[in-house]
Amino acid sequence: xxxxxxxxxxxxxxxxxxxxxxxxxxxxxxxxxxxxxxxxxxxxxxxxxxxxxxxxxxxxxxxxxxxxxxxxxxxxxxxxxxxxxxxxxxxxxxxxxxxxxxxxxxxxxxxxxxxxxxxxxxxxxxxxxxxxxxxxxxxxxxxxxxxxxxxxxxxxxxxxxxxxxxxxxxxxxxxxxxxxxxxxxxxxxxxxxxxxxxxxxxxxxxxxxxxxxxxxxxxxxxxxxxxxxxxxxxxxxxxxxxxxxxxxxxxxxxxxxxxxxxxxxxxxxxxxxxxxxxxxxxxxxxxxxxxxxxxxxxxxxxxxxxxxxxxxxxxxxxxxxxxxxxxxxxxxxxxxxxxxxxxxxxxxxxxxxxxxxxxxxxxxxxxxxxxxxxxxxxxxxxxxxxxxxxxxxxxxxxxxxxxxxxxxxxxxxxxxxxxxxxxxxxxxxxxxxxxxxxxxxxxxxxxxxxxxxxxxxxxxxxxxxxxxxxx
Amino acid sequence: xxxxxxxxxxxxxxxxxxxxxxxxxxxxxxxxxxxxxxxxxxxxxxxxxxxxxxxxxxxxxxxxxxxxxxxxxxxxxxxxxxxxxxxxxxxxxxxxxxxxxxxxxxxxxxxxxxxxxxxxxxxxxxxxxxxxxxxxxxxxxxxxxxxxxxxxxxxxxxxxxxxxxxxxxxxxxxxxxxxxxxxxxxxxxxxxxxxxxxxxxxxxxxxxxxxxxxxxxxxxxxxxxxxxxxxxxxxxxxxxxxxxxxxxxxxxxxxxxxxxxxxxxxxxxxxxxxxxxxxxxxxxxxxxxxxxxxxxxxxxxxxxxxxxxxxxxxxxxxxxxxxxxxxxxxxxxxxxxxxxxxxxxxxxxxxxxxxxxxxxxxxxxxxxxxxxxxxxxxxxxxxxxxxxxxxxxxxxxxxxxxxxxxxxxxxxxxxxxxxxxxxxxxxxxxxxxxxxxxxxxxxxxxxxxxxxxxxxxxxxxxxxxxxxxxx
Numbered sequence: 001x002x003x004x005x006x007x008x009x010x011x012x013x014x015x016x017x018x019x020x021x022x023x024x025x026x027x028x029x030x031x032x033x034x035x036x037x038x039x040x041x042x043x044x045x046x047x048x049x050x051x052x053x054x055x056x057x058x059x060x061x062x063x064x065x066x067x068x069x070x071x072x073x074x075x076x077x078x079x080x081x082x083x084x085x086x087x088x089x090x091x092x093x094x095x096x097x098x099x100x101x102x103x104x105x106x107x108x109x110x111x112x113x114x115x116x117x118x119x120x121x122x123x124x125x126x127x128x129x130x131x132x133x134x135x136x137x138x139x140x141x142x143x144x145x146x147x148x149x150x151x152x153x154x155x156x157x158x159x160x161x162x163x164x165x166x167x168x169x170x171x172x173x174x175x176x177x178x179x180x181x182x183x184x185x186x187x188x189x190x191x192x193x194x195x196x197x198x199x200x201x202x203x204x205x206x207x208x209x210x211x212x213x214x215x216x217x218x219x220x221x222x223x224x225x226x227x228x229x230x231x232x233x234x235x236x237x238x239x240x241x242x243x244x245x246x247x248x249x250x251x252x253x254x255x256x257x258x259x260x261x262x263x264x265x266x267x268x269x270x271x272x273x274x275x276x277x278x279x280x281x282x283x284x285x286x287x288x289x290x291x292x293x294x295x296x297x298x299x300x301x302x303x304x305x306x307x308x309x310x311x312x313x314x315x316x317x318x319x320x321x322x323x324x325x326x327x328x329x330x331x332x333x334x335x336x337x338x339x340x341x342x343x344x345x346x347x348x349x350x351x352x353x354x355x356x357x358x359x360x361x362x363x364x365x366x367x368x369x370x371x372x373x374x375x376x377x378x379x380x381x382x383x384x385x386x387x388x389x390x391x392x393x394x395x396x397x398x399x400x401x402x403x404x405x406x407x408x409x410x411x412x413x414x415x416x417x418x419x420x421x422x423x424x425x426x427x428x429x430x431x432x433x434x435x436x437x438x439x440x441x442x443x444x445x446x447x448x449x450x451x452x453x454x455x456x457x458x459x460x461x462x463x464x465x466x467x468x469x470x471x
Numbered sequence: 472x473x474x475x476x477x478x479x480x481x482x483x484x485x486x487x488x489x490x491x492x493x494x495x496x497x498x499x500x501x502x503x504x505x506x507x508x509x510x511x512x513x514x515x516x517x518x519x520x521x522x523x524x525x526x527x528x529x530x531x532x533x534x535x536x537x538x539x540x541x542x543x544x545x546x547x548x549x550x551x552x553x554x555x556x557x558x559x560x561x562x563x564x565x566x567x568x569x570x571x572x573x574x575x576x577x578x579x580x581x582x583x584x585x586x587x588x589x590x591x592x593x594x595x596x597x598x599x600x601x602x603x604x605x606x607x608x609x610x611x612x613x614x615x616x617x618x619x620x621x622x623x624x625x626x627x628x629x630x631x632x633x634x635x636x637x638x639x640x641x642x643x644x645x646x647x648x649x650x651x652x653x654x655x656x657x658x659x660x661x662x663x664x665x666x667x668x669x670x671x672x673x674x675x676x677x678x679x680x681x682x683x684x685x686x687x688x689x690x691x692x693x694x695x696x697x698x699x700x701x702x703x704x705x706x707x708x709x710x711x712x713x714x715x716x717x718x719x720x721x722x723x724x725x726x727x728x729x730x731x732x733x734x735x736x737x738x739x740x741x742x743x744x745x746x747x748x749x750x751x752x753x754x755x756x757x758x759x760x761x762x763x764x765x766x767x768x769x770x771x772x773x774x775x776x777x778x779x780x781x782x783x784x785x786x787x788x789x790x791x792x793x794x795x796x797x798x799x800x801x802x803x804x805x806x807x808x809x810x811x812x813x814x815x816x817x818x819x820x821x822x823x824x825x826x827x828x829x830x831x832x833x834x835x836x837x838x839x840x841x842x843x844x845x846x847x848x849x850x851x852x853x854x855x856x857x858x859x860x861x862x863x864x865x866x867x868x869x870x871x872x873x874x875x876x877x878x879x880x881x882x883x884x885x886x887x888x889x890x891x892x893x894x895x896x897x898x899x900x901x902x903x904x905x906x907x908x909x910x911x912x913x914x915x916x917x918x919x920x921x922x923x924x925x926x927x928x929x930x931x932x933x934x935x936x937x938x939x940x941x942x
Contacts (some may be wrong), residue, residue, distance in 0.1 A: 042796030103798050106695075166796050195700070209699060213797040222578075222761030224913040228680060228883025229666070231812050232782030233773045235766030238807075239716070239785050248719040249710070290693030293837035295706030302704045311703030314710050321808060325513030325572050325637050326684045326845040328810055328884075329786050329912050336709075337792060339799055341702050366764035374797040412699025413799075415760035420638050441800050442695040 003239045015149045016460050020141075020453065028124070030060065031137045031452070034099075035117040035126040041077055041100035041166040050162050052308070053099040054078045060140050063112050065147035066158070074170030077162030081183070084147060085155045091470040092155040093389075093463065094186035096162030097136035101128035102441045109443035122449045129447035135192035135433060136160055138452055142459040153467035157186060161416070161440065164193070167213070167375030168416045175423050187427065188389035188466065189420045192455065194432025199450065201279050202394055202401040204431035206385055207307060207409035208417060210342035212377040213315075214353050217246070217360065218334045225330040235366040237334040238319045239277050244362045244369070245253060245336060248312055252298035255312050255340075257358045263345040267308055276303050278406060288437065307409030311341045337374065343412060348377025369421035378415030381428070388469050389427035396431075396462035400454060431462065486620045487931050491612075491924065497593070501531065502608045502923070505570075506588040506597040512548055512571035512637040516571045521633050525549045528631050531611050536618035537629070548633030551656070553703030555618060556626045562941040563626040564860075564934065565657035567891065568607035568664060569635030572599035580914035593920045600918035604913035606663035606904060613930040624938035628657060632887070635664070638846025639685070639887045646894050658662045658898065659860035659937065660890055660891045664924065665881050665903025666700055670921065672750050673872040675864055676901035677856055678778060678880035679888060681813035683822050683848040684786075687830065688804045689715070693884045696801040701800070703833070706837040709790045710804040715833040715840070716807060717781055723769035724809075726783050734816040738779055747774050749877060759908065777846040778880030782812045808845065812882060819848025849886030859940050860898035867902075867933035871925060902933065 020027070039044040039053035054071055061069035061082035069082030077100060085092075104114035104127045113117045117126035124134065138159070146152040161171045174180055196204040221230070250256050267275070279304055286294065296305040305311070319334030321327035336400040340351060356371045363369040383390065385407060396407040410430075421428055433455035439445045491498070498771045510524035511517040525542055532540035532553035540553030548571060556563075575585035575598045583589045588597035595605065610629070616621040632642045645651055668674040691708040692701070721727050738746070751774055757765065767776040776782070790805030792798035811822060834840040854861065856878060868876040881901075892899055904926035910916045 042798060043794060047588050057672065103792065103794060105792070106730055109694075133633060139808070165798075211699070211799070213799070215797075218642075221760065223580075223915075225760070226883060226912040227782075227784045227786055227810060228682070228812055229777070229881070229907055229911075230760075231777075231784045231810075231882060232777040233765055233767045233882070234760060234762065235764075236784045238788050239720070239783075240766075242713040242785065242788070243717040245710070246714040249714075287859060289696070289701075289705060291691065291705065291837050293706075293835075294704055295711075295837040296704045297833060305704040306700070306702075309703055311698075312710075313698045313702045313707045314713065314791065315698055315798060315800050315802075316791035316793045317709050317713070317805065319791040320785065321574065321576070322787045322806070323514060323574060323576070324787040325514060325638075325806060326686075326787060326810070327912065328682070328684070329573075330784050331786075335793070337797060339698060339702075339797070341699055364764075366762050366766040410700070411702060411704070412697060436700055439694060440700075441697040441798065444694075 014144050016151065017457070019145045019149050020456060024453065025281045027141050029369045031124070031134060034118040034133050034137055035128055038115045039100050041163050042103055046077040050077045050100060054080050054162055054363040057099050058082070061158055064140050064144035072174070074174065077173060079174060080158065080160040082158040083156065084143065084152060086152055090154045091187040091466055092157060092185065093466065094159060094184055095139045095193050096416065097139065097160050098132045098162065098167050099136060099160050100130070100162040100414060101133065106443060111444055121447040124449065125444060125446045127445055129445050130434040130438035131445065132164065132193045134225070134447035134452055135455065137434065138455040139192060139459055142219050142456045145456065146460055146463065150374070153464050156216055157184065159184060161286055164414065164416070169376055171416050172376060172419060175419050181423060184249070184424055186424060186427055189424065189426055190431060191414060191417060191431045192432050193414055194412070194430050195436050195438070196432065197279060197406055198435065199448070202397045202405040202407045204390065204405045205432060206383040206407045208381040208430070209310070209411055209413050210346065210348055210377070210378045210380040210418065211339055211413040211415060212342065212348050213280060213337070213339040213375040214352070214355065215335065215337050215372045215374050218363065219332060219368045221332055224332050227328040227330040230306040230330050235364060236330050238331060239335060240364060240367050241319065244359060245314060247362055253295065254297055255310065257354050259354050260310070260351065263347065264310060264343055265345055269466065272304065275307060275409065276301055278303060278408065303318045306411035308343055310343050310346060312338065314338045315328060341413065342380050344380045344382050348379050348382065352377055378413060379418045381417045381421060383428045383430060385425035389429045392462055392465035392469050393429045393431050395465040396458050399461050400458045401464050418464060429463060431458070481499065487616050487622065488928070490616050491927060495924065498612050502595070502605060503588040505604050505608055506599055507586055507669050509552070510571050510633065511574050513574055513633050520772065521548045521571060522765050525551050525633055528607070529553070532629055534765065535611050535615035544644070545645065547641040547709065550642060551629065551631040552647060553629040554627065555623060557623055561625045562658040562937055563628060563656065564937065565628045565630060565655055565660045566597055566610045567660055567662050567887065568610065568631050569603045569633065570607060570631050571633045571636050572861050573636050576890045577914060582915055590920070592716035593919065594917040596915060596917045598916055600916050601905040601909035602916065603664045604714065605918035606926065607925055609663060609904065609926040610930055613927045616927065617934065623752045624935050628655065629656060635885070635887070640847055642887050643847060643890060646890050652894060653897055657895060659748045659900055661900045661902060662885060662888060663903050665883070665901050666905040667903065668750060668877055668879060668905050668910070669906065670919070673874060673876040674879045675861065675876045676881045676903060677854040677878045679852040679901070680781070680882055680884050681817060681819055681849045681851040681889065682810055682846070682884035682886060683813065683819050684808070684810040684827065684846040685823070685837055686806065686808045686843045689834065690803060690839045691837070692803055695803050698799040698801040701801050704845050705801060706835060707801050708838060709802060711835060711838050712790065712805040712807060715830065716785060718833055724767055725769070725813055726781065728825050731822065734818065735781060735814055743775065746778060746880065747772055749774060749879065777882035779814055781814050781817060783809065786807045808918060813851050815851045815853050817851065819850050823848055849884060850889045852888045852892060854901060858898035860900045860937060863898045863933055863940050864902050865930050866936040868931050871929045902929070915930055
């Protein structure tokens, strides 16, 4: 069964390590070229950059030695597909990632420009450095290394999308078409879009929350009014919106939407204790964030609030005058963007309906409300902890990091993973190399060079263990 | 006593009316030049335009025939002073107004450009058309007409400021200096910066609310966070701000700040009945605003909510991601601008302190709050209904509008009026010619040509009656 003996392991590791060492400056330079493309998928003004980023990935897959790499056009941003088939009898891994990035604003809080990558103190700073271009590029370079050193032990497919940050609508549509399933058929989907517990403590993510992202608009009078002439007599949409939004949680920080918790799994005390058994230190967490206290659902620890409990956050709010000085306006409209993170068994579509019914009922007579779905929702994911692929991933971490990875549950969402699991009926490996401190979605996003290069090594070792376990 | 006999009245009216008719196109053209200057005082980027507007007013006062007109430099925007002294034994009127305007945003809701005035359907459309450039210009042209036709019956001083829309700090400072009081000494201060009940029903404003304008900032974590990785475990400043703001009013729309109503006068049923005796029609009001219901303090009519009750409105709110699509951010900060309108006896400084104490106590551990005063507050004003100046104003309306003006209380504030009253110990006349439907502080602000020209006529007639009553 386990044909991957110590001597061979040593020879192969030297080979791939030597190759990486010889090419590391080029690897980094190419990643910086990738990071220079402002491929923000949530805003149409970057449409050309998004296209350029897709072309870049295709080109680098071809240069890495894939048999084929091509763009698959969609109604939105193109998918990039590439493959290197070694032998049909070997296991096949589908690498999923995304070439799009979050918007970079607020720009004024960046110490260096978001699309002008800079290496400082062994970290590369740029929007997308960690989420997810750095991690996608790690996979491309792992494949190049294995092909160049003639050691690729399995078949590898790549599917890199451009709408992960804006809801993955096009890939969702693509996956729904059965005709596309053969192309993507794999034994495991491998995703590097999550974080390690720390550089000292590797981890594998075994759960992701789902997400629903909505925008709400409250309309009062048909035009902006003078707040002196009308103030106190006409409902102010900002006051009303604040009132409505604050009604979404009670004094215990529990979400008040009727039915919201109905399907939420209640974990046993044993499972909760196991979940809380991590190297997490609350005082350090608070210190790193500069907060005097954490705020969350009463009765749960921070680890639980992130891993097994749903959440509701207002992601943006705007209305009235927001410039310098004052304007005594009673505005016609007020807006907010908000998202809910879902845990296993909660159904995104049901949550959208529950929210919409509840929220629209909150508006007083004298104002109107509209609820708009910004992203198609996604359900939570739980990874099979006993799969062959997860065993291979554990062994890869043990080899490269000299430490067994802990199994964690992430608070974030990768909307498409739930669909991969359902449609392709394969194992899922969430093998991320970021860190929570990478400031993804924030100013000054960065990715450690150690994370990048150790990541390449871990991915290579994973392929070898997977092939060995399948033999 | 009353030397202004019918025959003389007829001769003079003809003369001034003929002069206005002969020059009406020029009057309008000059007003349009005035409106083209984007003199927004709340934003530093318009500093040069504000200066240009002051120069424009000075120049037009000189052209009107004043003895002197000059800029009085301040730490902020210059004051424009001008005077035409006829005879020291005659009464003196101090005309107060402002050449600054509100910001014009949201620009996209303007049908024509805010600083490119256009006459449509007998109305002039531009930012400042009604508030207050149109009304200031009315006074300059009334003075020009009286000087040109050699009929000026009293002394007239002008004091036109450039910070009315941003708190009148410089004029407040100027008024505090006793050395300046002689320059401004007058029997009456005449202000045209309010609205008529309607074109069919003239009115004189006898009360103005005071105002306090604040900005609040809630800070949570020290940087923007990913709402998946942290959502549910870290206090979100937007959620917290909404919660805090919604705590400022109870279910009856009463403001909850402790002590806020302590000094508010309780009117007798007789006074309330008198106040509600206006041509106001609620159904038309709602229809004009496109709202199904009014929302305000329980137990009071719309007229009362505006005229005799204080209010609290959020004038602006912002935080997190407000662009297209979605960004799953848990932001570091959230902000709001809010103002309170005060009624007689409430003390602006006391209200600021009450608000600050209450609001800062609302913030949960895990977040911080800052309260900033945007404008120095102003107290409410009540005009003496029995003054000689108010009698002259009533007679002027009766002559020109053929109808006795109703006495109203406005919801708006003209911060400096309270200080004039206190410092100069003179009568106040709030003789505004705008309409509530002029969309001041809103897109598509406009001012009726009839309001402008009838306003000139009314001001001229007021001077004559005032002089006659003083004889």
